[in-house]
């Protein structure tokens with residue numbers, strides 16, 4: 001399969017206003033891509049778009065709060081109206097919350113981290129699949145994390161009412177990311193690749209903004225001392241995952257940096273992946289048997 005270069009590609013990138021996503025947006029700009037930058041902060045979105053243009057790329061900024069499923073659908077509508085094809089869908093936005101928050105969905109209440117980090121990417125992929133298929137060869141890249149190994153899916157407790165801790169809720173959503181990308185790869189035609197990737201520990205991003213306690217202090221110290229990876233390095237890896245021709249044969253892979261690596265053994269459980277898929281469809285109110 002001939003893989004295209006990113007210079008004439010349309011890239012939809014969530015979480016483009018900060019951290020790894022912003023660094024990746026700049027790199028997509030260097031490569032001349034057309035980038036749909038998605039985030040909540042208009043100021044940082046506009047700034048990032050200016051930087052993408054300065055570097056030789058182009059695109060638009062779309063402000064969307066991914067905790068609102070109507071905003072996810074409106075984002076998909078805007079992309080669909082504007083572009084006939086989407087070559088890369090980079091599902092990178094995520095958050096971690098110190099306290100439990102519950103949000104209503106059509107299928108019932110859910111915990112907010114799971115909604116933003118997993119259900120919104122699930123729905124956005126569903127809505128943009130036609131455009132990805134039109135662009136094939138094309139690619140979906142989900143930014144997960146190695147902490148997916150610590151996650152418990154807890155589908156019977158969607159609001160995490162029984163017990164909540166910030167790391168547990170985040171790890172759960174990151175496990176859902178890898179289960180989703182693996183199941184998506186199994187369902188997609190072979191010329192649409194789906195990958196998950198772990199960017200490494202990146203203390204200088206905004207992810208740990210609200211992290212308190214000893215861990216929060218350690219992260220801030222790590223950032224100051226240059227421990228871990230820089231946003232630029234991890235952003236480069238995201239762009240690699242989005243565009244490397246050699247990854248076209250690795251659909252379903254989980255990358256650590258650039259290396260395909262076995263994910264947690266639960267990701268190989270077909271029944272668990274299907275259960276998450278069907279439950280996600282129910283919560284966001286789409287038919288579960290997609291792609292048709």
Ligand SMILES: NC(=O)c1ccc[n+]([C@@H]2O[C@H](COP(=O)([O-])OP(=O)(O)OC[C@H]3O[C@@H](n4cnc5c(N)ncnc54)[C@H](OP(=O)(O)O)[C@@H]3O)[C@@H](O)[C@H]2O)c1
Nearest residue numbers: 015017018019020039040041066093094145202205206207
């Ligand atoms: N940093 C690490 O050590 C690390 C390690 C493993 C995996 N990751 C993963 O890397 C990805 C990028 O995170 P980061 O570290 O670069 O963090 P970050 O600097 O906090 O960036 C997160 C991005 O997600 C967006 N976002 C958050 N909530 C949103 C919402 N409700 N609606 C729309 N956009 C929302 C933010 O937009 P606004 O700022 O505009 O709100 C921001 O652009 C995440 O998937 C994270 O799980 C990070």
